[in-house]
Amino acid sequence: MLTRDKDIAGLSKRVDEVINKAIENNKIIGTVTLICKDGNFIYKSVAGYADREDKTKMELDSIFRLASVTKPIVSAAALVLVSKKIIGLDDPITKWLPDFQPRLMSGNKPSITIRHLLTHTAGLTYGFLEPEGGGAYKKAGVSDGMDLSGLSLKENLKRLSSAPLLYKPGTNWCYSIAVDVLGAVISKAYEDSLQTLIKTLITDPLKMTNTSFDVIDKQKIVAQYLSCSPIPKRMGDKEVAQVFEGTAGIVFEPARAFDTSAFPSGGSGMNGTAEDFLYFLEELRSGDFLLPKDIKNEITKIQTGNLPLTGWPGRGFGLGFTILKDPKEANTKESIGTWRLGGAYGHSWFVDPIEKLTVVSFTNTAFEGMDGQFTVDLTDAIYG
Known part of the structure; x- marks a missing residue:
């Protein structure tokens, strides 16, 4: 220690x-x-370049x-809503996203809960984890959220919902786009944009x-x-x-x-x-x-x-x-x-x-x- x-x-x-x-x-x-x-800084390092080509040094800010x-920040915002009884961990997400009902390969539409999204057990994945050359997500045109797709969140979720789930929610784990879906859920529940929600519940109160x-x-x-x-x-x-x-x-x-x-x-x-x-x-x-x-x-x-x-x-x-x-x-x-x-x-x-x-x-x-x-x-x- x-x-x-x-x-x-x-x-x-x-x-x-x-x-x-x-x-x-x-x-x-x-x-x-x-x-x-224990709440006190014991080490700070600001080293190297923020921009190597321009010789701009890294700064603390x-x-x-x-x-x-981003994920733990958005997850924490969801949990603030849980603490306020606005949403529940085991609520089905169709309560807020009625059209988001991806199917299993069998054709069944299983229930996905907020807990499944938070824990990456919803049956979703990421396009970047699909086999080289792409899979169902690429075919559907799903954005992983780091590209300039030109899509709206609503359209991206529509495309995501058209791709099959990898497994029945709660039975397996796969790192995934689930927190993008979670962001849409809490935005609907809070009745405001995700940007405003995060600012109001997390970044402003914590002076981030x-x-x-x-x-x-x-x-x-x-x-x-x-x-x-x-x-x-x-x-x-x-x-x-x-x-x-x-x-x-x-x-x-x-x-x-x-x-x-x-x-x-x-x-x-x-x-x-x-x-x-x-x-x-x-x-x-x-x-x-x-x-x-x-x-x-x-x-x-x-x-x-x-x-x-x-x-x-x-x-x-x-x-x-x-x-x-x-x-x-x-x-x-x-x-x-x-x-x-x-x-x-x-x-x-x-x-x-x-x-x-x-x-x-x-x-x-x-x-x-x-x-x-x-x-x-x-x-x-x-x-x-």
């Missing part, structure tokens, strides 16, 4: 070495990495395209002034890079990159961040700073403003039983992020119960409730900053 000044000094030295090495070896271009212990870092669906200050947003050999390449207008070999790959169109007409993707559409997101995580870990204790306990309880999580060995899923079950299987020094997720544009974060530790590391380099060796080395350095 980090209990003494010398422990924290040792941590700072180790983490500095990891970050400096990753930048020197061209693994990442730039990063903002923040660590809190640099804005990042959040990608899946640099976090939103629309980029607040275009001068502060980082340039995007893609891990390549020998050095990361600057993303063009459109890049397709595989998270897993043999899959269709994510369609990255960084300009989506500036398109005010783009539909608000609850799973990947927000932009923000590392500091804002750390404050959000700290509120979930130890605050009492957003959610009552019973809801907070439900968030961090494994909801998926013994279902395996592809890409996340040793972990289960709570209401918005993974929960560590078996550190040995996960090959990590994190404590049992640690929350973790990431973002495809190059972000990783975790909260270790036992150690009262909150870590946010945003980079502008996909996928190294999300799940590359940098994230492994960073975690090892933190725990010593």
